[in-house]
Amino acid sequence: MQLAYSNDRLSSRMAADPSATGEPEAESSVIEWLLHDDQVMRECFTHAAEILKSVTGAAITAITLLDEEYQHYRAEVGMAMPLVTRARSLADYAVRDAELFVIEDAHDDNRFGECMLVQRYPFVRFYAAIALRAPNGEIVGALCAMDPSPGRLDAGQRGVFYHLRAMIENDLKMRTATAIDPLTQLYNRRFLLESIARRWKEAQDGDVMGSVVVDVDWFKQYNDTYGHPAGDSCLRKVASVMQAAADGEHIVAGRMGGEEFGLLVLQAECAALGDTLETLRQGVEELAIEQRASPLGVVTVSVGASLTRISEGSRLAHRDGLASADRALYRAKHGGRNQGTMA
Structure with missing residues (x-):
């Protein structure tokens, strides 16, 4: 041979x-x-x-x-x-x-x-x-x-x-x-941030990146009501929705910590990113996990997102994208929760 x-x-x-x-x-x-x-x-x-x-x-x-x-x-x-x-x-x-x-x-x-x-x-x-x-x-x-x-x-x-x-x-x-985060089997915070930084660095000028932050609504109250083992089970189910989105699209998903998740959407477009936010929100709601501490009666999430067009000035600004998405998440939570908001 x-x-x-x-x-x-x-x-x-x-x-x-x-x-x-x-x-x-x-x-x-x-x-x-x-x-x-x-x-x-x-x-x-x-x-x-x-x-x-x-x-x-x-x-x-x-x-x-x-x-x-x-x-x-x-x-x-x-x-x-x-x-x-x-x-x-x-x-x-x-x-x-x-x-x-x-x-x-x-x-x-x-x-x-x-x-x-x-x-x-x-x-x-x-x-x-x-x-x-x-x-x-x-x-x-x-x-x-x-x-x-x-x-x-x-x-x-x-x-x-x-x-x-x-x-x-x-x-x-x-x-x-x-x-890998041992609870959810998504990327952990450190590796997610490393992955996001690498993707931004490797992107071409003109590429558009979507940064997404997801937070489980009233999760502390959920843990207080049902206990931490039930809380862990809830997070695993919510993570499965994040992973399903990542499997079907150009998306990197991970657990930022606690009840917060982060996603990077590659080759993002405004309309498609809005659809992704709704898919995440609806997917968690349709899990129909009982949540007596929520006025909605089931576990829900709030979602914030931002879009960044890659240029020489933004190539090292991946954290700015997440920060912008986090501000959008803040507005979603203060706007009633169980919704997605674009920066």
Whole structure:
């Protein structure tokens, strides 16, 4: 396996049923974080892929991340790889195996006869992958190697897959402990602010960022009435509404602290941002969580937001965006609560 490629794209498609894995999906906040924001894990992925290529001699090595719909390649070595649907990816098939998954020659395996990765350039015949898991045991993706020639792995090479998996999962465990709020499974305050600062710095002139602050109405009274365990359960349910919004849009969501949440909306527009505020407000109200201490009878939220067009003058002003959103939140709360207000 000596062939190497660069600056090319390929498609990996294979019919498979994701539900057949019997595995739960990874936390979407963890996948979002790995896809976009964590430089430390990016470096870990790159080192692992480079080591795997050196040891196996495979033409292409990579980390793949699997969300509900897609397979995303990260840290590709040997060839740039495209986004493909999860249901038609080799990685989705590979993570069904509890151990190392190896195809020595795809031409001799009828399961892969329709796979574009096999039938089209780079005509992969050898493929090996091992599942990667989040600290809670859920699958986030795979470490893989592939080549256009048939191949085998000796015992030493197989062992490297397991050692690299242990290294990646250990780094992932340490990083998630510092990035994810343990109660809500959203980003914590520090990581949310770091992520927002990075997104603003990387934005192009003319991009519009939406800053959003969400506060649970009368939450102290809720805790006093129902107790802190019920309060924790309430926050988890409210957080699920924040995460649902982040899953469907270009949104980064996190817990700022206590009953307050923050969101960054990428490529924001005024009308769409207003719709997002209403989606958040309505989504929490529709949870129908009883709240006897509220005049509304159910748990609700107040939402404030602001828009900032990125320029050289505003590139480092991400905190100003949140401060403006916070002032809008103040007006929403003093205007009766259970409403969204734009700055």
